[in-house]
Amino acid sequence: MTSILDSVDSRTRLVGENRLELLIFQLGTRQLFAINVFKVREVLKVPHLNQMPGAHPKISGVATIRGNSIPVIDMRQSIGFRPLGKDQRANLIVTEYNRSIQAFLVGEVVYIKNMGWDEIMEPPSTGHGNYLTAISKLEHEGEARLIEIIDVEKVLAEIVSYDIGISxxxxxxxxxxxxxxxxxxxxxxxxxxxxxxxxxxxxxxxxxxxxxxxxxxxxxxxxxxxxxxxxxxxxxxxxxxxxxxxxxxxxxxxxxxxxxxxxxxxxxxxxxxxxxxxxxxxxxxxxxxxxxxxxxxxxxxxxxxxxxxxxxxxx
CATH class of the missing domain: 3.40.50.2300 (Response regulator)
Incomplete structure (x- = not known):
């Protein structure tokens, strides 16, 4: 039990202080996007992807990572853009949401930023804003840049239907x-x-x-x-x-x-x-x-x- 509580302490220290860490990345453009580090298992270069006949069009394939077959979702395509080009630099962000593991195909991973939740604002309701849970700002490369925090649950819900039926x-x-x-x-x-x-x-x-x-x-x-x-x-x-x-x-x-x-x-x-x-x-x-x-x-x-x-x- 002590080890579990130690894990709780280490993983909730930031949220207990109303803070979070964002993993910031790009999707083939200068725009910065982010997801909460809390959900991230690892980041790695894109391995060989096996194709899945009949798979959802936003699934780029399946990667074998540490012996496990993990579906790879094109994040750029999932929020309404064209798929990431094959000649563009790409990485995988392996995440755990709702007891399932999946990877997201993204562009360059920039860095991790520690922020307060009071620095996070509601997103716009226009454009691809319906795929965002929030936005924030930070100084990046000498200029103020907007960070768009992606609603991963919405992305996943459009690929995997969630049943609301009650037994x-x-x-x-x-x-x-x-x-x-x-x-x-x-x-x-x-x-x-x-x-x-x-x-x-x-x-x-x-x-x-x-x-x-x-x-x-x-x-x-x-x-x-x-x-x-x-x-x-x-x-x-x-x-x-x-x-x-x-x-x-x-x-x-x-x-x-x-x-x-x-x-x-x-x-x-x-x-x-x-x-x-x-x-x-x-x-x-x-x-x-x-x-x-x-x-x-x-x-x-x-x-x-x-x-x-x-x-x-x-x-």
């Missing part, structure tokens, strides 16, 4: 009447992730209040408290992503726990992060449960568990 054996019929009409606060910068949660919980008759980042969610919770409202009268629980602009889910949870008016709020961390340290991470940051993204049965189980607790305790 019958998961549903608790005794709770159906209690769940109908309940409200849940969902906090996520990815529109794809918010849609998955909303459409899953809608099958239970639950209404979702959506916020794009921790700062927006905290402002809503504090406003209710300032109006003299009990947050648990307003919502059954909060389901929050870990990584978001302005304020991440860890900082949001710590702010909730530090405010006596809302410290009892049930908080589930809904994230695409994987690993054996997840349960220890939940304990460390003060969440009640960990929910791995895009698992509708697990999401429903967590909500039903919270409903049973509310019925038993009246809170």
């Amino acid at each position: 019958e054996d998961v549903l608790d019929g005794d709770l159906s009447s209690h769940l109908a009409g309940q409200k849940v606060l969902i906090v996520d910068d990815s529109s794809t992730a918010r849609t998955q949660v909303r459409e899953t919980l809608a099958q239970l008759g639950i209404e979702c209040i959506e916020k794009k980042n921790g700062a927006q969610a905290l402002a809503t919770l504090k406003a209710w408290c300032d109006e003299g409202k009990n947050v648990t009268d307003e919502i059954l629980m909060m389901i929050t992503d870990a990584e978001m602009p302005e304020m991440d889910g860890y900082k949001l949870t710590s702010e909730v726990r530090a405010d006596a008016r809302m410290s009892h709020l049930y908080v589930a961390l809904n994230t695409s992060l994987s690993g054996s340290f997840n349960e220890a991470m939940v304990e460390k940051v003060g969440c009640d449960r960990f929910v791995s993204k895009f698992q509708p049965d697990l999401l429903v189980d967590v909500v039903q568990t919270r409903m049973r607790q509310a019925l038993e305790t009246g809170k």
Whole structure:
């Protein structure tokens, strides 16, 4: 257990301080793009790619890496540009999202940048902005440059369809009447992730209040408290992503726990992060449960568990 907690400490130190590290790269142009280092396993030169007959057009092939066959997705093509040219310098970024491993074909990898989430802003809604979760700025090669942070979950959702069907054996019929009409606060910068949660919980008759980042969610919770409202009268629980602009889910949870008016709020961390340290991470940051993204049965189980607790305790 000590080694797991050490891993939690090392990997959550930045997020616990509302910070992140971005892996910054190019896609054959001067424009800078990024993804969170937290999801990156390794970066390497492009090996031989085996072609997959009938594969999705955005999949460039399959790479054999350390004995494992890993699908390679053309990142440039995935966000609406033409595929990366064969004569352009290319690298693979091997990532882990939602318990699966995949690699992204990118251009030159520039460097890793440590930043605060308060330096991250919402993306524009035009152009390829719908493939971004956020933007930021930094000094690069003597000039101010824009960094576009890619919504990898949206990219993956367009290649692999996520099922929102709920297994019958998961549903608790005794709770159906209690769940109908309940409200849940969902906090996520990815529109794809918010849609998955909303459409899953809608099958239970639950209404979702959506916020794009921790700062927006905290402002809503504090406003209710300032109006003299009990947050648990307003919502059954909060389901929050870990990584978001302005304020991440860890900082949001710590702010909730530090405010006596809302410290009892049930908080589930809904994230695409994987690993054996997840349960220890939940304990460390003060969440009640960990929910791995895009698992509708697990999401429903967590909500039903919270409903049973509310019925038993009246809170």
